[in-house]
Amino acid sequence: MALGRDYADQDCSLARALEVVGERWTLLVLRDCFFGVRRFTDLLTHLDISRAVLATRLADLVAAGVLERDEERHEYRVTEKGADLWPVLYALARWGDRHHSPAGPRRRFVHAACGTPLDEVAGCPACGVRPAPADVEVHPGPGASHRRVDPVSVALRAPHRLLTPVP
Incomplete structure (x- = not known):
């Protein structure tokens, strides 16, 4: 028997959220969009995802109002x-860094205004604020791998602000 795609019988906010972001690949698509990947072909190449799955995930995220096209x-x-x-x-x-990245975090996130690494809850301990994504810089971390050579992977080796388009 196939699994259902929704949680219609669940009276739970987490279930509602999972209906939007709980499909396989969805969180990775969102991650790349936060990293500044905007074009379908770049997402396709960087994620190694099938064209049909990517198209479906993007359409679902647009329909949910999480992305705009x-x-x-x-x-x-x-x-x-x-x-x-x-x-x-x-x-x-x-969580993935702590439990599944023995070489250390693959990426570091810092508050662009002061250069302080974000704390466990995406806040800036120096400024006492939770910066908006556009005010966060992503940098390669000690666990970063440089074996991928697609244009997005290469661009992500340089520090840049979230939501800023990658070249």
């Missing part, structure tokens, strides 16, 4: 609603 430029951008997911993605990445 710029028809003229053929790009996807994180919406304000989508930006609210940043602390969740950050927390999951930190």
